[in-house]
Amino acid sequence: MERADVVVVGAGPAGSTAAHHLARRGWSVILLEEHPLVGRPVQCAGLVSQRVLDMAGTDKMVRHHLGGATIWSPSMNPLRFQAGETRAHVISREQLDFLLAERAARSNVQIRTGWKFRKIVQGPTAPGSALQIEVETPGGHDTVETRLLIGADGVASTVARRLRLHRPIEILPAFEADIPFADVPQDEVEIYLGRQLAPGFFGWSIPDGEGNLRVGVGINARNGLLAIEGYEHLVRAMERRYKTRFPSPIRTIVSGIPIGRVPNISTDHGLLVGDAAAQVKPLSGGGIFTGMRAAEIAADVAHGALADQDLSASRLRAYDLHWREELGGETDRALYFRRLFVQLSDRDLDRVLEILRDSKLVSTIVAFGDIDFPTVTIRELLGQSPSLVHLFPKALSAYFRRRHGLAPDVLAA
């Protein structure tokens, strides 16, 4: 039987980050990845902020830089912004995962590819003791003993289920394809809104700087549309706009985006990070920044708990608290705005974009635009534009009253 202070399940950005930060402090760490190669299959559009490069400590995976965006309304009227400087990076997601795992390996993390976490076979028998987990290996089955189990195993987390951490979240089906087509503006991301292509979320098109477009949609599953149908609708709309047929995709992705709040992301001898903990930005579905930052916080808390030989739920709860302190406010506000967004009809969305075409508001978007903290921009826009507030008179006036401490917490409603 193998033994390690910590077992991290999943070598995505969150898992490799947590493993690295624990191993560099001297703890023995095993990182399990069910696939034979870290970084494959890719399930991501790879749009990230500078913060991700800073946390990764490298920019080797960057392929392209973007400084603008065009949002297409349901009736295909564009709203354009140009910052005149880099606001987001397009990365090779496969390489990001590889570089993060390589950094973890340099810190002495033992990476086991082709190893799949199955279940907890024995819980801790006494405070401070270890738990045993069963893993499927290329040669059969094995048992690993560990003091701390970190679930970084993505949207369908088995670790969350085995730790009995309830996840009352929404999972948005997503479909994306890489299309070899470069005859588009190269310095901007395109966002497409409308119920026919992406009810409850949006479609996107991102030039990868290597001659391809990453075109995808996320949708609200309750609308009866399949993500692939939304994607096909988006591609037809883009083909009409560019007056050409797109070549066949060279790669497709089918996955899910977890949206919501997981009430507890820690328990006795266990933590969740990244998509497993739904640490995803609710308005964009981006989870690399949030997952990596959560992994850093989790590693800090776990380090103290391991050193004190106290891996109880009450000790590890410091991770929930630090995470909420740092990113909980942004997440709650984004969830609130998302709830308002899903109520908007296509006509409402057309109207919102019409209002935002005002040059003063466009300047506000450019000045405050930050892909990791979108609610800062939304709040500025609401403060400047009564017409936007009038789209949701009751909900937004309650929101503003709450900000000033005058109304009950509408988020909890």
Ligand SMILES: Cc1cc2nc3c(=O)[nH]c(=O)nc-3n(C[C@H](O)[C@H](O)[C@H](O)COP(=O)(O)OP(=O)(O)OC[C@H]3O[C@@H](n4cnc5c(N)ncnc54)[C@H](O)[C@@H]3O)c2cc1C
């Ligand atoms: C279509 C799409 C586009 C996206 N675009 C962006 C974007 O542009 N920018 C952005 O920031 N985010 C984006 N995201 C979200 C982003 O991909 C995720 O938030 C991010 O991958 C989460 O990282 P993670 O480490 O938590 O989990 P993952 O990256 O999902 O990694 C989990 C790992 O665990 C492994 N695993 C699972 N179960 C087991 C098991 N039982 N045993 C062992 N290993 C296991 C998996 O193989 C995987 O390698 C997108 C998501 C989708 C679906």
